[in-house]
Amino acid sequence: MRERDQIADWLVERVAETLAIDIALVRSDIAFSDLGLSSMQAVELSDDLQRFTSLMLPPTLVFDYPTIDGAAGFVAQELARAGGSLPVPGQSRR
Amino acid sequence: MSTTPKAPTMASLLRSQASALGAKPAYRYLADGCEETRTLTFEGIYLEARAVAARLQQRLDPGDRAVILANDSIEFIRAFMGCQLAGVIAVPAAPPFPGPGKRVATLRAIVADCSARAIVTTNSADSRDRIVAAAPELANPEWIAVDRIAVERAAEFREQPVRPDDVSFLQYTSGSTSTPKGVVVTHDALMHNEELIATSWVLGPDDVAVSWLPLFHDMGLIGTVFPALYAGFEAVLMPPLSFVQRPERWLRAITRYGATVCGAPDFGYALCVRRIPPHEREQLDVSSWRVAFSGAEPVRARTLDAFAEAFGPHGFDARSWFPCYGLAECTLMATAVEPRAGAPRLTLRSSALQEGRVAPGGEQTLVGCGIERLHRRVEIVDPVTRRRSGRTHVGEIWLAGPDICAGYWKRPEESEHVFGARLEDSGDGPFLRTGDLGFIHDDQLFITGRLKDILIVGGRNHYPQDIEATAGTAHDAMLEHDCVAFALERDAREQVIVVAALQPEHDRVGVSLDDIARRVRAAVSAEHGISVDEVVLVDRRSIPKTSSGKLQRGACRAAFERGELRRARASAVVELQGAR
Numbered sequence: 001m002r003e004r005d006q007i008a009d010w011l012v013e014r015v016a017e018t019l020a021i022d023i024a025l026v027r028s029d030i031a032f033s034d035l036g037l038s039s040m041q042a043v044e045l046s047d048d049l050q051r052f053t054s055l056m057l058p059p060t061l062v063f064d065y066p067t068i069d070g071a072a073g074f075v076a077q078e079l080a081r082a083g084g085s086l087p088v089p090g091q092s093r094r
Numbered sequence: 095m096s097t098t099p100k101a102p103t104m105a106s107l108l109r110s111q112a113s114a115l116g117a118k119p120a121y122r123y124l125a126d127g128c129e130e131t132r133t134l135t136f137e138g139i140y141l142e143a144r145a146v147a148a149r150l151q152q153r154l155d156p157g158d159r160a161v162i163l164a165n166d167s168i169e170f171i172r173a174f175m176g177c178q179l180a181g182v183i184a185v186p187a188a189p190p191f192p193g194p195g196k197r198v199a200t201l202r203a204i205v206a207d208c209s210a211r212a213i214v215t216t217n218s219a220d221s222r223d224r225i226v227a228a229a230p231e232l233a234n235p236e237w238i239a240v241d242r243i244a245v246e247r248a249a250e251f252r253e254q255p256v257r258p259d260d261v262s263f264l265q266y267t268s269g270s271t272s273t274p275k276g277v278v279v280t281h282d283a284l285m286h287n288e289e290l291i292a293t294s295w296v297l298g299p300d301d302v303a304v305s306w307l308p309l310f311h312d313m314g315l316i317g318t319v320f321p322a323l324y325a326g327f328e329a330v331l332m333p334p335l336s337f338v339q340r341p342e343r344w345l346r347a348i349t350r351y352g353a354t355v356c357g358a359p360d361f362g363y364a365l366c367v368r369r370i371p372p373h374e375r376e377q378l379d380v381s382s383w384r385v386a387f388s389g390a391e392p393v394r395a396r397t398l399d400a401f402a403e404a405f406g407p408h409g410f411d412a413r414s415w416f417p418c419y420g421l422a423e424c425t426l427m428a429t430a431v432e433p434r435a436g437a438p439r440l441t442l443r444s445s446a447l448q449e450g451r452v453a454p455g456g457e458q459t460l461v462g463c464g465i466e467r468l469h470r471r472v473e474i475v476d477p478v479t480r481r482r483s484g485r486t487h488v489g490e491i492w493l494a495g496p497d498i499c500a501g502y503w504k505r506p507e508e509s510e511h512v513f514g515a516r517l518e519d520s521g522d523g524p525f526l527r528t529g530d531l532g533f534i535h536d537d538q539l540f541i542t543g544r545l546k547d548i549l550i551v552g553g554r555n556h557y558p559q560d561i562e563a564t565a566g567t568a569h570d571a572m573l574e575h576d577c578v579a580f581a582l583e584r585d586a587r588e589q590v591i592v593v594a595a596l597q598p599e600h601d602r603v604g605v606s607l608d609d610i611a612r613r614v615r616a617a618v619s620a621e622h623g624i625s626v627d628e629v630v631l632v633d634r635r636s637i638p639k640t641s642s643g644k645l646q647r648g649a650c651r652a653a654f655e656r657g658e659l660r661r662a663r664a665s666a667v668v669e670l671q672g673a674r
Binding site: 019025031033034035036037038039040041043044046047050059060063 | 191333335336338339340369552612615616619620623624625626
């Protein structure tokens with residue numbers, strides 16, 4: 001599913017940026033806390049996702065779906081349900 | 095000077111405010127940080143509290159302890175006030191986060207330490223089963239779903255005498271998981287501290303508070319929820335997570351309700367500056383805000399300035415700053431600044447300050463936290479000689495007053511040491527030894543550091559022992575008991591540093607140092623919810639210890655700051671891999 005992958009990629013980049021580590025070190029199948037994210041950073045991440053997807057998401061999102069894969073799956077589903085779309089990278093929407 | 099509080103106990107305050115203020119709203123709850131979902135009036139709280147008290151009276155006796163575990167602010171208040179009327183000692187605790195972690199450990203420690211008879215919580219699906227699965231003995235206290243208690247039960251309430259020296263609640267914000275310390279707050283101490291807060295902030299019935307501070311934390315409970323009841327104004331409450339997710343919600347609610355009294359630890363103000371982009375500030379008008387208190391963490395001039403600069407154009411007045419100093423051991427507030435004076439500042443020479451001397455006119459800016467008011471007494475004391483420090487020297491802050499707490503629950507020796515201090519020369523006392531360091535200059539108390547080994551991150555206290563226990567077992571190549579955690583002020587925030595010793599090189603062939611550091615960060619984050627800013631891996635024997643083998647955190651921190659720690663080398667095999 002394209003949206004799911006796009007959200008996962010975006011999350012990987014965002015986590016790498018937050019923790020100031022290399023993208024290659026951010027695994028998408030382990031818990032955000034195991035990546036070293038604090039609970040505060042995890043809650044902030046849910047808002048970054050809100051802005052990225054224009055969806056309303058719970059602040060506990062990354063505790064309820066503790067891996068990048070899990071969170072991306074949930075958010076992609078919510079996006080499909082809301083009939084929304086993601087911004088196209090590098091371009092503005094038509 | 096001492097004043098008599100408005101009421102002798104929380105129970106009588108509830109009763110008198112209910113009859114005086116009736117249908118006036120006391121608490122509004124914004125469950126998602128935006129929409130108002132519930133309101134409690136002054137008479138409503140009293141009625142709800144009687145219903146909850148009646149339910150508690152069924153199974154609990156006066157003086158029994160009931161742990162309160164509720165994310166929903168209204169349910170928290172119902173539970174707490176029910177305890178007050180039933181004479182049951184309330185024990186607020188942080189609801190554990192989803193997933194395994196320290197907060198279950200903390201809850202276990204608290205329940206055991208106070209021998210809780212009941213856990214009063216909301217009936218939300220996640221709580222009981224998840225917690226009991228992780229900590230089976232927590233099935234023993236009776237679990238009471240406060241949100242299932244119907245208001246009709248109020249009729250069954252039997253009036254219970256509550257005296258000023260009875261215990262209102264225990265505050266477990268001090269102490270590590272291995273030795274939790276419940277500060278014993280009597281009704282008398284609580285009412286005196288509320289009087290101090292109400293006087294210092296000039297609170298009255300026309301005030302409005304908007305707060306996201308958690309209620310299990312003293313600043314949310316004693317600094318916001320109780321002042322509303324005490325001074326008879328309304329408090330608008332939202333969940334902490336909805337603020338952290340989008341800080342704009344706090345300022346939006348201040349705008350919407352015309353709030354006058356709102357506060358946060360330093361990080362909350364910093365979060366607003368960092369996470370509310372300029373185009374989202376346009377709708378805000380916070381000009382009604384006259385008491386912007388900051389406490390629970392060091393108050394940083396840089397944060398105050400950045401916030402005032404960002405939100406000044408939207409009505410924020412820098413004269414509204416109320417930096418405070420307080421701690422659970424003196425109920426909450428210790429000192430406060432004059433109204434409308436803003437945040438007093440002092441520049442100092444940091445080189446002198448490092449030696450404990452006060453030399454004004456340097457490059458380091460400190461924010462003053464006010465001075466004694468009403469009943470408060472503040473002394474600056476040399477912690478070793480127990481004599482007053484001179485005006486030009488930093489010393490330990492000692493406090494006295496009727497709101498100094500009665501001690502730590504069932505810890506007489508430690509209580510005597512902390513709460514029963516006397517000045518060496520005059521024998522004057524008893525004083526509370528705060529463990530904080532500071533000095534008084536121009537009638538302002540300035541906090542410079544602490545004697546006690548705690549880390550304050552996100553407004554919450556963390557104990558190095560707890561973090562060390564987690565970090566020291568994160569990887570097999572580590573020496574479990576040779577691990578030190580401490581905090582350091584860098585980049586205008588408190589950073590967490592972990593220094594850990596490794597097995598000898600020949601015992602860790604093939605182990606990557608990066609991997610160890612990564613696992614340390616992951617373990618601390620998972621267990622304590624905070625991130626480690628730097629992991630320093632060192633060789634065995636380079637962690638300073640006393641002759642009896644006790645870790646010397648201060649010495650370790652000093653060695654780190656001087657760059658004198660001998661960092662461990664990767665073992666030969668890893669170096670080869672790295673060179674590939």
